[in-house]
Amino acid sequence: MHFKMQKLRLTSAVLTLMLLLTTLGLAVPSINVSVQEIGVGAQKVVSPVLQGSIWFNTGLTSGELVFSNDLPGGTKIYVMLYDSGGNLLAYNYTIQLTTILSAGSVLRYSLNNPAGATRSQVSYAHVVVLSPEYETTIVSGNIHVNTQKLGLGVSDTTKFCTPITITENSGNTLYNYSVEIVIDDSATTNPELWKLDWNIVNGSNLYFTDDNDRPLYFWIQQLDTNNRIAVFWVNIPYLPANGKVVVCLNYGVWPNPYNKYQDLYKVFLFVDDFNTFNPDAWDSNSQVTVNNGILTLNGGQWVWTKQNFGEHYAVHMLAYLGYENGTQFKNAPNTAKRYYSLGPFIMGYISPSDVAYSEGIGGRYGGIFVQDAKGELTFTLPDDPDSNGYWDASISSPQYTWNQWTYLTVTLYNGNLVFYQKTSGWNWGNISTYIQMSSYTVTISGDGRIGIGQWSGGPSYYGWIVVRNYVDPEPSVSVGYWYYQLTFYPRT
The missing domain is CATH 2.60.40.1180 (Golgi alpha-mannosidase II)
Structure with missing residues (x-):
């Protein structure tokens, strides 16, 4: 809403501001309007703040204010609380800032409450903000009008x-x-x-x-x-x-x-809760199954997004990781006595040339016990990871939790690809609550896509996937x- 005074004598700007404050029941503060004495034009009153919040305690003896914009030192603020009949219940006409009040900061104030009213009687509040700063407008030729910035804040007690x-x-x-x-x-x-x-x-x-x-x-x-x-x-x-x-x-x-x-x-940038399998959102190397909001990936199945997400993003998902079946993954650091088997893998960055930088999760075979393994897996889609890729697997800690629903998060920022897991809690979006599983430096060659897969064994299940923009620190x-x-x- 614009309060514009079209084709009025310039001195009327002073009267308008005075009437505004007088209507509120205030003693008119000092308002300075610097004008030249001749000319006709247009001038508008500008509020120094657009939005704010007011609170007052039950006994109407004190309260707090928060504003959406910085306010300079010297700003005067007037607070008035009214009942449903328009009667003034409590007020403060003496607030003046001595230093800058930053946007979002809390300004505490006291209230005069002559009749001992309570908060339940308040129906609405008025807050007047008079800034020492001026709005300058050229109204005609070389005529400039400088008007103090003035705002009236209105609040009722039904909107929080x-x-x-x-x-x-x-x-x-x-x-x-x-x-x-x-x-x-x-x-x-x-x-x-x-x-x-x-x-x-x-x-x-x-x-x-x-x-x-x-x-x-x-x-x-x-x-x-x-x-x-x-x-x-x-x-x-x-x-x-x-x-x-x-x-x-x-x-x-x-x-x-x-x-x-x-x-x-x-x-978010991308959301899939797997009500159905959406071929417009995903590519796949084979037909996959979605039932009851769950995506199932068996051995030899992988999917990846058609949409790309830039070079800095976070991926969150609800996942149930299924074990591998012991099939040897040939392109891994195997020895004559021990070898690695790949199960699920998470593609954290897929380059424009379809190179997938991934976290491979599986096991190491050849000893008395099968040991959990993980490592960076790099290959080119849509081919089998073992045909053109390499899995740099090891049994380093920490290891992934299998065969239960967990949250997985992947972040890509400045070429650093990081994988996380957590097994409990509701706050899946807070990365600080996760355990960091792996971190890899990858070559960024353009906007990235993401994907998930199962090389052997399984199945693994996925309940939903969310992708959002990401920076570090957030x-x-x-x-x-x-x-x-x-x-x-x-x-x-």
Whole structure:
């Protein structure tokens, strides 16, 4: 929404700002508008902030504010809380920043509450932000108008916001990055200290917005309001190198204006939950079986994606690794007394020329016991890995867990291909919770694809596969306490 004053005498800009604040019941602060005394043109009032959040305690004696934009020292802030009849319940007209307030930072304030009102009486809040900075507009020829930036934030107590600050740590500007957001209040019984109001939030009344109040694509991995745990994935369209963005988890809103933004397939680069086998998504060396949401790979079967994912990505999957059957893999470091047998293999990077850099998993035979083995497997698709490849197998630790459902993760970053496994837990997206199994340096010759296979034995089973963008270190996430959402006007 634009507050533009078309073809008015320039001095009317002063009156408009004064009326705006007077309407709110404030003593009019000092507002400076520097204008030349002649000319007619257009000028707009600009808010120094687009979005924010406000919280106040039960007794209306103190509260907190969070803004989506940096605010400079000298900024004046006015807070007013009203009941449903428009009566002023509590206020603070004396807040002035002495230093810069960074976006996403918490500003604590006190409240005057002359009648002893409580939070349950508050229906809406107004927050006025008056910046010492100016917006300059050329209105006609050499006529310049400098107007102090002024914003009015409006909030009601039915729309909640949990501010989430996402910080880029790798030194790369990121695009369409899938960020995992975990909110865990399971150990917190005091509602004043919750990150969400778990009595209000549900899967139908929530959505995410960026610091310009634009909706973001998201997916709810878990939302357990009884135990107060939630896991979300949000697609962040743009995250500047070494910078940060503040997103808002909005909830308590019905009807939900952005329900369609809950879309798993627009959060990640690639998703397959194997309801069917999709030949548009996968190539295969033979016909494979998908039943009841499970992809089955027997010995001699492998599949790989048609889509490529760039040169920096992470792959997550739910997998049940089946043993090899003892068949000798000839192109391995075998000896006269011992040999290796390959079972499942994970193709972490498939080059444009179809060279597959993989983790081979199997066993070593020839002693008293069969020992688990692993190692880098490199071959060219779609051929048999033992016809044109080499498996650099060994019995080095750690070894993979077989014959049970586990999570596997593969990351490719700056030519470093790393494989991970974990056997328990719900947080499959947090790589720090995994055990690193192997790490290989690979030659990157272009955008990569991924794949999975079983050379002998099996079967191995796969429940789902997800691919997302990846950098190291990943962005960090800081979740604030729940607030009521503030929307600021004018909207630019």
